[in-house]
Structure formats: C-alpha cells, structure tokens
Amino acid sequence: EHFVLSETVREDFPFLRAAEPLVYLDNAATTQKPQAVLDALIDYYTRSNSNVGRGYYRLSMESTERYEHARAVVQRAIGARHPEEVIFTRSTTDATNLVVDTLGRQLVRAGDEVVVTGMEHNSNLLPWRRLCEETGARLVVVPISPQGRVDTAAFAAVLGPRTRLAAVAHVSNVLGTVNPVQELIAEAHRHGVIVMVDGAQAVPHRPVNVAELEADFYCFSGHKVYGPMGIGVLYGRRDLLSELPPYQVGGGTVKGVTFTEPVEYVPLPNRLEAGTPHVAGAVALAAAFEYLEGLGWEAVRQHDDTLVRTTLDAVADLEGVHVVGDPGSDPCGIVSLSFEGLHPYDVGGHLDRHGIAVRCGVHCASTFLDDLGLVGTVRISFGVYNTPAEIERLREVLSTVEPGFWSLEQPTTRFL
Numbered sequence: 001e002h003f004v005l006s007e008t009v010r011e012d013f014p015f016l017r018a019a020e021p022l023v024y025l026d027n028a029a030t031t032q033k034p035q036a037v038l039d040a041l042i043d044y045y046t047r048s049n050s051n052v053g054r055g056y057y058r059l060s061m062e063s064t065e066r067y068e069h070a071r072a073v074v075q076r077a078i079g080a081r082h083p084e085e086v087i088f089t090r091s092t093t094d095a096t097n098l099v100v101d102t103l104g105r106q107l108v109r110a111g112d113e114v115v116v117t118g119m120e121h122n123s124n125l126l127p128w129r130r131l132c133e134e135t136g137a138r139l140v141v142v143p144i145s146p147q148g149r150v151d152t153a154a155f156a157a158v159l160g161p162r163t164r165l166a167a168v169a170h171v172s173n174v175l176g177t178v179n180p181v182q183e184l185i186a187e188a189h190r191h192g193v194i195v196m197v198d199g200a201q202a203v204p205h206r207p208v209n210v211a212e213l214e215a216d217f218y219c220f221s222g223h224k225v226y227g228p229m230g231i232g233v234l235y236g237r238r239d240l241l242s243e244l245p246p247y248q249v250g251g252g253t254v255k256g257v258t259f260t261e262p263v264e265y266v267p268l269p270n271r272l273e274a275g276t277p278h279v280a281g282a283v284a285l286a287a288a289f290e291y292l293e294g295l296g297w298e299a300v301r302q303h304d305d306t307l308v309r310t311t312l313d314a315v316a317d318l319e320g321v322h323v324v325g326d327p328g329s330d331p332c333g334i335v336s337l338s339f340e341g342l343h344p345y346d347v348g349g350h351l352d353r354h355g356i357a358v359r360c361g362v363h364c365a366s367t368f369l370d371d372l373g374l375v376g377t378v379r380i381s382f383g384v385y386n387t388p389a390e391i392e393r394l395r396e397v398l399s400t401v402e403p404g405f406w407s408l409e410q411p412t413t414r415f416l
C-alpha cells in the first residue's frame with residue numbers, strides 16, 4: 001500500500017513517543033497534538049499573556065492582535081467570508097447550545113417543528129430536544145438509510161410549513177459516513193429552514209468550505225482537529241449571527257451599562273464571546289490548521305482514505321466481524337465494527353490489554369445505536385499519524401478476541 005503521509009509525521013507528535021508502544025486509534029474522541037500546537041500554547045503564555053480587548057497597553061493590544069489573527073486563520077481555513085462569522089466557543093457542545101439558546105428560543109414556538117437526524121451525537125440532539133420540550137415544539141427525526149447516511153429525499157420528506165430549524169451531522173461519529181450536507185442545506189433553504197451542521201468529525205479529515213456549503217451555522221471542536229481542548233468554533237452567516245441576542249452576558253459584550261437603561265451590546269464577534277476567552281486555545285487552534293495546511297489537505301485526505309480502505313481489507317476475512325454502515329464508499333477516518341456474539345466492551349478490553357486504544361460502546365449516540373439494533377460498536381478512528389503497521393497489529397489482536405465478561409443481553413449497562 002502506498003501511504004501519502006510519511007512516518008516522519010509521527011515525529012511531530014511528542015505524545016506518540018511518550019505513550020509508545022500504544023497504538024492510538026481513538027482519534028474521533030480526541031486527537032494528539034503536534035509540537036507546533038504545544039509550542040503555540042507555551043509561546044502565548046510565555047510571551048503574550050495578558051487579557052484581550054481590554055488593556056490600554058502594548059502587550060494587551062498585541063495579545064488581542066494574536067487572538068484576532070487566530071480568528072482570521074480559522075476563517076480562511078473553513079472558507080468563511082468574514083472574520084466575525086467565526087465565534088470562538090468552548091467546544092462543539094458549547095456551540096450547539098449557543099445556537100439553541102439564542103436563535104432557537106427566538107424562533108421556535110409551540111406547534112413548530114425542529115428536525116434532527118437519527119444519527120446525531122447527544123451534543124446536537126439534547127439541546128434541541130430540551131428546546132422542544134420547553135417551547136411545546138415537535139422534535140422530528142430523519143430516518144437513516146441502510147448505508148448509514150441521511151438521504152436527501154428522506155430529509156426533504158420531513159420538512160414542512162412548521163419546520164423552523166434542522167440539525168444535521170456532516171459526518172457520523174459512529175460510522176464515519178458522510179452526509180450530503182450541501183444538498184441537505186439547499187433542500188432546507190427551499191423550505192425556508194435554517195440548518196445547523198455539526199462538523200466535529202468532518203473538519204479533521206477534509207477541507208470544509210462553509211460558504212460553498214451555504215451553511216447557516218457550522219460548528220466543531222478544536223481538540224478533534226489537533227488543537228487544544230477547551231476551544232471550539234461556531235461559524236454563523238453574518239446576517240444570522242448579528243440578529244442573535246447575546247448568549248451569555250458579561251465582560252466584553254457591552255458598550256455601556258447602567259442599572260436601568262437598555263443595554264447596548266458590542267458588535268460581532270465579541271458580542272457572542274462573553275468573559276475572558278481561551279486566547280491561547282484560539283492561537284493554538286490556528287497553529288493546528290496551519291500544521292494541517294503544511295501537510296497538505298490532499299495528502300491528509302488520501303492518507304485517511306488509504307487507512308480506512310486498508311482496515312476494511314484487513315478485517316474482511318475475520319470471522320464474525322462486520323463493518324457497520326458503508327464507510328468504504330466515501331472514507332472519512334472512521335470504521336465501526338460489530339462482532340457476532342461478542343460485546344464491544346469485551347473487544348475493547350482485549351484490544352486495551354494488547355496496547356490498542358479504541359472507543360467501544362454507543363459513542364454518545366445511543367439513539368442511533370438503538371436504531372441500528374446494536375448494543376454498541378468498536379470504533380476505529382484515524383489521525384494523520386496512524387500507519388499500516390498499526391492496522392496490521394489491530395488485525396492480529398482482533399483475530400484472537402474471545403467472549404468475556406459482558407453479556408449482549410445486558411445492553412443497559414453501557415458507557416455512554
């Protein structure tokens with residue numbers, strides 16, 4: 001097999017050296033960080049640390065510049081038209097809650113409908129579910145195709161005159177299948193429906209262009225794209241974002257305050273970033289995107305593609321092992337496996353004892369696993385540093401797995 005990214009990529013990641021001989025295949029949960037990202041964090045705290053947007057002194061102004069430069073890097077990386085369309089959040093979860101608690105509460109009334117797909121992560125399901133419960137709106141679920149995808153026709157079929165918003169995963173965190181989000185968005189727009197795309201599993205694997213997708217909102221987490229934990233991004237179309245009421249209120253969001261007069265808020269993006277932001281996180285996230293651009297997105301994609309295909313070949317002749325969904329048709333960094341007569345926890349435990357880290361269970365999407373009729377899957381997920389040798393090791397260890405402690409008849413005892 002020809003691999004596009006060379007073994008030298010591994011040398012950029014100190015974690016891999018420190019954790020040796022661990023085979024880390026849980027990149028959909030979180031990725032390891034290249035030295036460039038660690039350096040960006042240290043450098044920010046060593047040379048620039050001071051609060052942003054507030055200080056009337058050189059250092060604080062430089063810090064503000066670094067923060068805003070990071071925003072511009074992210075803007076370019078995701079193809080947003082304007083820097084103020086990039087709102088720094090804590091995470092994907094924080095971004096979905098932001099949209100639900102602002103736009104959702106403004107727009108959704110009793111009797112309205114909110115559409116989610118049958119494959120959403122709890123982070124893009126629970127905020128919408130709670131909104132519906134609190135407003136008296138109806139939560140409508142798009143069924144998932146046998147290939148593990150949201151088909152445009154199935155999506156179009158649930159859109160109606162009362163549909164206000166739709167929440168859609170770009171890539172399934174359970175199966176790694178890619179949804180036709182551009183088509184879904186176009187379909188939603190024909191019905192006047194605003195779409196929130198959860199791109200947490202797409203952004204690490206392929207160049208995403210939010211303008212091309214015509215996304216209304218698009219969010220992801222820094223830590224899954226080789227950046228730090230605690231920083232995330234909400235992209236929003238400028239006209240939509242500027243209509244949002246403030247999410248949290250506090251320092252940095254207002255022009256002037258009295259105890260009684262109406263509050264005047266500052267413009268985007270700061271209006272939606274109350275309090276001291278994670279400046280070092282933003283700076284390091286920008287470094288992560290620059291690192292990926294340095295590797296080259298085409299190379300990242302081809303590498304990813306090859307890892308997925310190699311895995312599909314490697315498990316093809318393992319008895320009783322099934323690939324869930326159809327990741328081979330458009331690989332995106334994830335292969336999910338189920339094992340006849342074996343609980344995924346027993347497989348995960350066996351792999352762990354042999355030095356291989358994977359996620360097993362329902363992947364924060366128990367509604368999807370219930371629909372698939374599975375107590376869980378064993379999810380293999382890749383990063384830029386994974387190698388064919390690691391997949392060969394995975395195959396070897398999988399071929400020796402045996403029934404263990406967990407019973408398939410006890411699906412309720414599960415790590416969500």
Ligand code: PMP
Nearest residue numbers: 091092093121123173200201221
């Ligand atoms: N959505 C998807 C598709 C995810 O894979 C994840 C992380 N597993 C999340 C949302 C939540 O991300 P975070 O925990 O970083 O907020």
